[in-house]
Amino acid sequence: MRAIFGGRMGKEEDDVKIGDLVWAKVSGYPWWPATVSRNVKQKMWKKGGKIWVNFFNDSQSAWIPVKNNLLPFNTINTTTVMEKIKPTHRSYDMIKEAIEEAAEVQKKQADEAMEVTVADPDDILAIAEGRVATKRGAEEKEEDGPAAKKPKKSLRGDAVDKEEPKKPRRRSTKAKVQAEEAATESSEDEIMEEVEKSTPKKTVKIKPSNDDKVQRLEKQVSTLKNEMKRLKEELKLSRSTRRNEYSAYVPPAPPMTEFSISTNPCSLPVTKNELSEELKLLKQYGHAYAEKSDAAAEHRKTAGELASKFNARIRAMSNSENAARKCEEDVLDSLSKLLAWSVTVEMLKECQAGRPVRKVDARSGKRSPAVAGLCKQLRTQWVALLDKDKQSADEEKSAVGEKKDEAVSPKSQGSLVPLRTGATRKESLHVLILLLQSQTATAPNHRKRQPMER
Missing domain, CATH: 1.20.5 (Single alpha-helices involved in coiled-coils or other helix-helix interfaces)
Incomplete structure (x- = not known):
């Protein structure tokens, strides 16, 4: 891509005008859409072969060399630039939005060029400074004399109006001072203005950069301070040793002092x-x-x-501390294995696993909270297993006892029925009461039937 101004294109620096849409290149960044504007602080827009530009979709401004760092903003250059930028680039989306914003401004320029509307020359400066020239400046300009309408040539090279004669333009000093004061007052506010350019009238959206720029710089400074603080702490930690x-x-021994003849003239009286x-x-x-x-x-x-x-x-x-720490790791490893294993009640009873766990907890639990926690968890797990086994055994015994009770029939025998082994006192009394009731119920019937048989 060739530069638009100077060099091989045959253009001069004087051909650049405030408000031109260009592609600008800053070292370390990709090509970016921008507009030529005026530096508010320095009150100039070109110096030493450089042009002051404001970047679209970004609150930054910079001095750009004219020779090889500027390109006209047109379809050919836009396509060429976007082909060289990878979609994975961190600024790819921002550049696309900047292109859309610049294209919108360019479209408004083309639409308004058909009206051939002439603006005051001070308004041309207002475009770059983000302000609108006052009406007084326009009126004073009209009093100075009818301003000649100069045909504007667009960036694409097509002429807008060829019938207007060219006349020298004069700038109102009073209007210029008022416009500069307005730019100073509104430099910190967000502005979206529609301004008129001399040839043709154009609508430009210019966002002030001071607030956003200050906030961004403060954020960068804060980040750099935190990073420097962190690096200093790491450096201090790496240098310090326990x-x-x-x-x-x-x-330290005092320094040796030697006197020579030249420094000790021996002239003091004694x-x-x-x-x-x-x-x-x-x-x-x-x-x-x-x-x-x-x-x-x-x-x-x-x-x-x-x-x-x-x-x-x-x-x-x-x-000793290292050895104790190694032993603690071994104890924790062993307890973790016991917790992970699936053991049975018979294995616990045969190995008597509860004793070593209690001893380890009594001796090492006070010194290591981790050992105490694992021992407690292991004991809880094994006690729950024993309780479950004991409960199932009790249920089996009760089921066997109920079956034996059902097998005993007190009416089948007139004598006492032997009780089952392991019967409680209450069960024995209950069986005796049933036997007595059966005997008392059958005795009267036997006495009444004897006389009838005789």
Whole structure:
């Protein structure tokens, strides 16, 4: 793709006008639809071979080099650009929306070009600055003289009106100042304006970029600060080490001071008595230093021995903790296997599995909450299994007892019926009462029938 302005196209920078729709290229980003506009802060729209543009569907603006970073916004360039951008690109959807927005603006330009409506020159500046020129500026422009209508050539090269003569245009200074003040006041509000361009009249939607730009920059700054804080913490953690080793403190030795003849001219006056007193003090100081130095060396030696013993204790403690942790893992592994196995009541009774579990819980449960939890869960599981087995055994015994009771018939024998083994006292009394009732019911009938037989 070739640049639209300058270079091989044969165009000059002066051919660029505010409000032109272009494809702009920023380093690190794909080609993006944009419109040529004015930089509100710098009060200019071109400098040093660069053009100030506002990007569609985005709140960003930038200075774009004219030579190789601008293309006309037309169907050919749009197709070429979109073919080179992959659908998986993160900005693909945004570029499509920007194309639709730019195409809508271009369509309005083409529709309004048929009306050949002339706008004030200050309105041309208002298009790029996101504002509408005041009516006063237009009126003052009319007072200056009838403005010549210059035919506009679209980006696609087709002429709009060839009958209008070309005349120099003058810009109203007062209207320009008022328009710039209006741009400064409305730079922070969201604007959707319809403005008129000199040739032809066009409707442009320009979104202010200050609020969105500030919010986006604040968000990026906050993200960068958090990332820097996290990296500093990781770096500090990687540099720091756990000091389990201690050593005796050794104070740094004072620096050696050497005097040369040039720095010690030996020019201070002194008497014999002063020299004698200073030598006595030197002797005392030397003797005191020797004693204190020997004492410090002895204490340093003792501290070093204690530090060695302390370090040995620390290493032994660390080894013991590692061994205890390994044993704890073995105990937890064994308890997990017992929980996962499907055991029977007979297996539990034969192996007497409850005793080792209780001992492990009593000795290790206080030291390890994990061991205590698994032991409790295992005991609960086994107790439930034993209770279920005991309940089924009781049900079987009661069923056998009921069958034996049904087999006993008190009317078939006149004597006492032997009770079943294991019968309760209440059941025995009940059987005796039934036998007595049967005997008392048959006795009177036997006495009445004897006289009749005689």
